[in-house]
Amino acid sequence: xxxxxxxxxxxxxxxxxxxxxxxxxxxxxxxxxxxxxxxxxxxxxxxxxxxxxxxxxxxxxxxxxxxxxxxxxxxxxxxxxxxxxxxxxxxxxxxxxxxxxxxxxxxxxxxxxxxxxxxxxxxxxxxxxxxxxxxxxxxxxxxxxxxxxxxxxxxxxxxxxxxxxxxxxxxxxxxxxxxxxxxxxxxxxxxxxxxx
Numbered sequence: 001x002x003x004x005x006x007x008x009x010x011x012x013x014x015x016x017x018x019x020x021x022x023x024x025x026x027x028x029x030x031x032x033x034x035x036x037x038x039x040x041x042x043x044x045x046x047x048x049x050x051x052x053x054x055x056x057x058x059x060x061x062x063x064x065x066x067x068x069x070x071x072x073x074x075x076x077x078x079x080x081x082x083x084x085x086x087x088x089x090x091x092x093x094x095x096x097x098x099x100x101x102x103x104x105x106x107x108x109x110x111x112x113x114x115x116x117x118x119x120x121x122x123x124x125x126x127x128x129x130x131x132x133x134x135x136x137x138x139x140x141x142x143x144x145x146x147x148x149x150x151x152x153x154x155x156x157x158x159x160x161x162x163x164x165x166x167x168x169x170x171x172x173x174x175x176x177x178x179x180x181x182x183x184x185x186x187x188x189x190x191x192x193x194x195x196x
Contacts, residue, residue, distance in 0.1 A: 002164060003090060003105075003165065005161070006090055006092055007090055013161070016160050020158075021095070021096075023150075023154055024097065024154065025154050026155050030150070031151065031155050033147045033154075034109060034148065034152045036147065036148050036151070037109030037110060037112050037113035038112070042112050043076070045116060045117065045120055046072065046076070046117075046119060046120050048120075049119070049123050049124055050072060050073055050123065051069075052124070053068060053069050054066060067180075067181075068122075068126075072120070072122070072177060075119055075174075075176075079108075079115050080108075082169060083108050083111050083166070083169075084108075086105070087102075087103040087105065087108070088102075088103065092105035092162070094162075095156045095158070097155075097156030098158075104157075104162050105159070106163075107158045107163050109148065109152055110148060110163045110166035110167060111166040111170050113144070117144050118170070119174065119177060121138060121141040122174065124137060125137065125138070126181075149163040
């Protein structure tokens with residue numbers, strides 16, 4: 001629906017541009033938040049989570065310990081394969097402060113942030129010993145991804161719908177990862193139980 005509204009210049013697009021102009025307030029903190037969606041910043045976070053979970057799984061003797069980290073790493077591959085053609089097909093121009101030219105819908109920085117921080121969170125959740133710790137990590141992931149989106153909009157790099165479209169698209173990818181990891185972990189004892 002979002003893509004259709006953008007392509008057809010529907011009422012949602014007009015509302016989006018009004019909201020984007022109202023939220024536009026470039027400042028160093030907004031740019032810092034937007035930069036958290038850069039590949040150079042986000043991917044090392046995922047690499048650390050992959051290494052940690054693989055090491056913990058192997059040391060604890062968890063069967064198929066390699067599957068969740070491998071699946072999370074592989075999840076990065078479809079992101080550009082989906083985002084780049086969609087950017088070309090929609091050819092949406094960015095906010096007035098963005099560099100000229102099409103290719104702003106959906107947001108690649110938002111997609112990178114959601115996949116990287118979301119996958120890292122999903123990998124780490126089974127290793128956290130308490131429900132409180134799992135809630136805190138999930139909340140931190142949601143806040144971080146919201147902050148990246150807000151930073152992109154306030155900095156004038158993207159319209160709000162660019163960000164929301166990436167959230168929708170990448171939520172589907174993360175749901176697939178969740179189902180895969182959950183299925184693998186259901187067959188085996190949980191990592192926290194395996195360590196105890």
